[in-house]
Amino acid sequence: MSVRHHIDDYEIDDPDSQRTHGSADQLRHSGHYRLNIEGPFGHGWHEFCRLSDGYFAIVSEIKYHMPQADYISSPDTLHIYLANGGDGEYVPAGGEPLSFEAPAAVIMLEPAGAAAAEVCFAGDTQYIYIAIHRDALQAIFAGCAHQLPVILQSFLKGALRHTIGRAVRLDGGLLRCLGEVHDCTATGGRRRLFLQAKVSEILCRMVDALESREALHLAEATPTTVRGVFKAQNLLAEKFAAPPSLEELAETVGLSRSSLCNGFRQVLGMSVFDYIHDLRMQKALLLLGDRDASITQIAYAVGYNRASSFSVAVQRRFGTTPSELRRKAIASAG
Incomplete structure (x- = not known):
């Protein structure tokens, strides 16, 4: 499944899936409709509600007869998943699985360029799923983004390199929101207005939960640490091939080594080492499109002393060899 992420065309709306998995109640007034599900894997319904460009919610009640897995691609998106029934798992590419076992409250941040994540559901599910494109989130918090948790500020700045998932405590307020949405009997415009209010409340409560120590499992970074991390980012962007030691980097940006490492x-959402590795792999992808540079030259250019070490790093990151990546890059360019 691919979630279209253009800001002016953002919803899950695949006509083929409607024909295959169910029939849509034609309630598509201003992007609000219900999709009935009936198939060998399960039965139930999804209700789609578009709140604004790049901002939508899905209310769902599905009974799965067997686990249902799919891949979903939605770069530059904040996801919120709130459930009081069913089981499931979210597995970002190259990341740790995040459990959806109900009752559950989960927030995920997918940066631009993130690979498709695997999502699996099972059992009698009852949940609300909210997706907000980064542009929409910036519009919502315009003028007060500095008050958000640091990890959300990083997401809004486009500074995240890997998908980050956090399970948060499902408190009484979130449980109440979940129950009120599923128990609501309003229809038409009144239901749409009700859903908009509840989704906004859930977003606020999830941001508050993310801000707590319990949600992050770490104390929030201080403004001094945040500034130091951003300075270190800029410095490493220029010197990733031959980066300074942790001690030198920390001293340059005015932090202790431990503050720098914890701050990253x-x-x-990653270590300093992982960030450097990410920069090297991004540069390598660009250089592999150059027909005149050898694999060995590219390896040296991005900081590897041996072509073999570079090949291993590329294989682990992209699942293929530098030569194959080069072949694909040249083929797509010409």
């Missing part, structure tokens, strides 16, 4: 994990 808090703000960017």
